Amino acid sequence: MAAENHSQPARPLDRRTMLRGSVLVSGGVILGGLVGMGAAGPASAAGIPKVYTRSDWKARPPRQRVQVLDQGPTHIVVHHTATGNVSDMSKSHAAALSRAIQRHHMDNNGWNDTGQQLTISRGGHIMEGRDQTLRAIRDGRHVIGAHVANHNSHTIGIENEGTYTSTTPPTALMSSLVETCAWLCLVYRLDPEDAIVGHRDYNSTSCPGDKLYSMLPKLRRDVKSSVREQLSHLSKVAGTELTLEELPSYPPVPSSERMETFFHGPAIGDLDVSL
Numbered sequence: 001m002a003a004e005n006h007s008q009p010a011r012p013l014d015r016r017t018m019l020r021g022s023v024l025v026s027g028g029v030i031l032g033g034l035v036g037m038g039a040a041g042p043a044s045a046a047g048i049p050k051v052y053t054r055s056d057w058k059a060r061p062p063r064q065r066v067q068v069l070d071q072g073p074t075h076i077v078v079h080h081t082a083t084g085n086v087s088d089m090s091k092s093h094a095a096a097l098s099r100a101i102q103r104h105h106m107d108n109n110g111w112n113d114t115g116q117q118l119t120i121s122r123g124g125h126i127m128e129g130r131d132q133t134l135r136a137i138r139d140g141r142h143v144i145g146a147h148v149a150n151h152n153s154h155t156i157g158i159e160n161e162g163t164y165t166s167t168t169p170p171t172a173l174m175s176s177l178v179e180t181c182a183w184l185c186l187v188y189r190l191d192p193e194d195a196i197v198g199h200r201d202y203n204s205t206s207c208p209g210d211k212l213y214s215m216l217p218k219l220r221r222d223v224k225s226s227v228r229e230q231l232s233h234l235s236k237v238a239g240t241e242l243t244l245e246e247l248p249s250y251p252p253v254p255s256s257e258r259m260e261t262f263f264h265g266p267a268i269g270d271l272d273v274s275l
Contacts, residue, residue: 049179051118051126051134057095059102062113062131067144072188073156076181077148078216079116079199080208082264085162089123089172097161098127105146111272115146116157118180124172126180129159137187149266151202156184164209178219182226189244192223205265 081101086093102114109115117133120126128134129145136143147157158180160173169177185192198216199207227244235242 054128057098066131069142073142074154076196077155077157078208079159080164081161082163091125094121094125116159119159120176121161122170124176146268146272148202164212178222181223192220196220203266207264
């Protein structure tokens with residue numbers, strides 16, 4: 001017996017759908033769909049920074065499944081770890097830092113997992129933080145972290161290794177921070193001028209330190225410039241000028257600063273919201 005045909009009349013393609021197709025066919029995707037390649041290297045050439053996964057730094061599993069929202073974050077929160085400004089710029093040190101942060105957050109704070117979604121070492125190595133972060137970014141979704149009290153559901157947090165009360169972050173760290181923020185702004189279609197904030201903009205804290213906080217205006221400008229460059233590249237691939245709003249995606253995005261190690265102000269309130 002022939003199968004019944006329940007198909008609906010074809011709908012006309014909108015501009016974003018057509019643009020997405022042309023960009024994909026041309027091999028010019030720079031968004032979340034390639035994020036899985038980030039740690040392996042090739043995605044870096046496509047506009048995605050090299051991000052080391054949790055397995056790369058040997059993370060522990062979270063106590064319970066992390067909470068993932070279908071919508072992306074509205075803001076990117078810049079933190080500093082409020083730890084020593086070490087001279088070790090190696091990848092192995094960056095991995096050890098991620099393990100130390102996770103150990104502190106889980107064992108000392110009693111949280112479900114690492115609080116922030118991403119960590120950048122002083123050597124500029126970018127590490128996946130909270131479980132499922134890279135997968136969520138790839139899908140245009142958001143893993144709820146524990147890094148900004150009362151604002152975790154709509155913010156993605158980047159921990160930057162060091163204490164930047166009066167010291168300038170290393171060039172390698174700032175370069176990776178620009179690259180990471182540009183990537184996130186493209187994935188989530190965020191305007192760097194509005195989206196990039198410091199922890200102190202939400203909570204009573206000196207994080208990310210006076211020096212790094214004073215550098216946020218330049219960070220926003222540098223990220224905006226990077227986003228424009230990548231939009232220009234995609235426009236050439238698509239054969240038409242693209243805006244951030246219609247950018248193709250995978251899928252369409254529906255106190256004392258150092259009281260203790262890794263303490264930099266309010267993070268979750270009473271409980272880790274993902275528990």
